[in-house]
Every structure is written in structure tokens, then in C-alpha cells.
Amino acid sequence: MASLAARMQRPVVRLIGRRLAAATTGERMRRVIGRANALLAPCPGVTTAPVEIGGRGGLRVVPKAKPTPERAMLMFHGGGYVFGSPRMYRPLAGRIARAADAAVHLPSYRLAPEHPHPAAVDDGLDAYRAMLEQVPPERLVVGGDSAGGGLSVAVLQAAGREGLPMPAGLVLLSPWLDLTGDGASHTTNADSEILILPESVERASRFYRGEIAADDPAVSPLFGELAGLPPTLVQVSCNELLYSDSESFAERAAAVGVDVELRTVPDLWHVWHLMAPIVPEARASIAEIGEFIRGHTAR
Numbered sequence: 001m002a003s004l005a006a007r008m009q010r011p012v013v014r015l016i017g018r019r020l021a022a023a024t025t026g027e028r029m030r031r032v033i034g035r036a037n038a039l040l041a042p043c044p045g046v047t048t049a050p051v052e053i054g055g056r057g058g059l060r061v062v063p064k065a066k067p068t069p070e071r072a073m074l075m076f077h078g079g080g081y082v083f084g085s086p087r088m089y090r091p092l093a094g095r096i097a098r099a100a101d102a103a104v105h106l107p108s109y110r111l112a113p114e115h116p117h118p119a120a121v122d123d124g125l126d127a128y129r130a131m132l133e134q135v136p137p138e139r140l141v142v143g144g145d146s147a148g149g150g151l152s153v154a155v156l157q158a159a160g161r162e163g164l165p166m167p168a169g170l171v172l173l174s175p176w177l178d179l180t181g182d183g184a185s186h187t188t189n190a191d192s193e194i195l196i197l198p199e200s201v202e203r204a205s206r207f208y209r210g211e212i213a214a215d216d217p218a219v220s221p222l223f224g225e226l227a228g229l230p231p232t233l234v235q236v237s238c239n240e241l242l243y244s245d246s247e248s249f250a251e252r253a254a255a256v257g258v259d260v261e262l263r264t265v266p267d268l269w270h271v272w273h274l275m276a277p278i279v280p281e282a283r284a285s286i287a288e289i290g291e292f293i294r295g296h297t298a299r
Helices: 004-022 026-039 090-100 119-134 147-161 198-209 243-255 280-296
Strands: 046-053 056-063 072-076 103-107 140-145 169-173 232-237 260-265
Touching (some): 004 026, 046 090, 046 119, 056 119, 072 090, 072 119, 090 103, 119 140, 140 280, 147 169, 232 243, 232 280, 260 280
Parallel strands (some): 072 103, 140 169
Antiparallel strands (some): 046 056
């Protein structure tokens, strides 16, 4: 059973989910999330600075206790490829930075529907190339939540095709990896997910992929080449609409030799991590992320 704090947050999360599902344009979806952003508590103990990452703006978040950490994370924000921003993700990035003793780099990338695929992947690959110029791959972890998780996998698949080195690890939080909506959890968890409802997922899929088929690996990296990906941590709630994305990814990745850890939690919603420090499960998950990053970037 979820904690009392998590259960108390469910009405708020459910309201955001319903308003997001009712938003019929990208701009309206951004307005809904912009209002909800005010609920995200800032993270103390970190320093945030604007930076350029791969030719686009972004943020660098570092712990004040370790202002020049020797490890880094390239973190792609979520938002269905339609909304979200580095600014919105500063609190989560700060908490991961503290947990991992790492500098977390939050790049911006172009959003749909104004900029459908491949804009996000192109921008993400530029950001990854830029990070490799600053940080040795063995000290770098890539990751993200929701669409940011899908983008992380897509970027590393593109990097692999170019012969670029893989990072030390990959962190996926409630990743969106399959844009078809055919996963079993889209049926089994239709009533238990409260944030990302089917209407929102279907709309964001159309906005992002344009004329590309939903099962094309270009937009659904679950169906692309997974062999060669670095050690991967996947965190997902058993109650999520997108649970099948994580489950299928873990099975497919393990089958081709990827060292993948699938960590599930019960009775929570999509990307519960954003509710730290209110929700204790979020704090525990972030601590696990920090341990994973430290363990895979140790000299």
C-alpha cells in the first residue's frame, strides 16, 4: 500500500491528469502543466546555472556540498514531447544531483507539435555529443522520465549507429518507449493510472510522430536495437498506464545482453518522483537512482 502522504496527494494528481486529458492542443497542455508546476517544491542545497548544451539552452544543477563533481548525468525532461522544460525539472534534477554527487545537465529540446520527430532526437544527440566533449563516458549517465526516458533510449540508439561510445549507465523513470498504446497495461491499468490518461497519451503520440507509424522504431525505441545499451535502471509503478513499456523493455533488453534492473513500486502514478519531498516513495526512488549513478561511475 502507498504511504499516507502519497494517498493524500492522489486527488491533486488526479485533477491534473483530467485537465491534461481535456487539453486538446499542445499550448493548452503546456498551460495545464505550467499551473501544476507551482506545486513542485524547490530543492535546497544545489546551485543552478544556465548553460549551452549541444547548441541549445539548458541548466546545470550541482550540489553545493560538491560544486565540482567528477560525474555527470545528462537528463532529458519528460512531457510527452509536447510540454516540460529544464526549468520545470530543476527540483527533480537537484535531488538527483545531491543523491548521486553529480552534476545534472538538463538540455532543452524542440517540442511537438510545432517540431515533430526527429527534432527531439536530433537535439538530444547534439546534447550527448556535447557532453562527451566535457565528461569521459565512464563518468557519464544518461536518463530521463516518461518521454525523456524514451528520448534517452532513442538518443543512445542513434549514438550507437554513429559509433559513439556508450555512457556508464542509463536511468529510465516511468519511460514512454512504445507509442502504439498496445501494451497490456493500457487496458489493465486504465483505472489505476491517475496522471497520464489514454487521451493524453494518444494525443501526444500523434503530435510527436506526425505521419510516422506508431510502431516505427524511430519513434518507439522499444522496437529498435537494444543490444549494446549500457547498464540500465528502470523505475516504474505497477499501476501505471505505461507499465508495459518498462516491463517489455526489461525483457527485450535482458534478452540481448543488457544489464537491466527493473524496480517496481505499488499503488503510485506516472513519475511519482516529481512529488518529492512530499511523498516518501519518491525520496526512496531518488536515493536508489543516486546509488546506481555512483556505483556505475566509480573509478
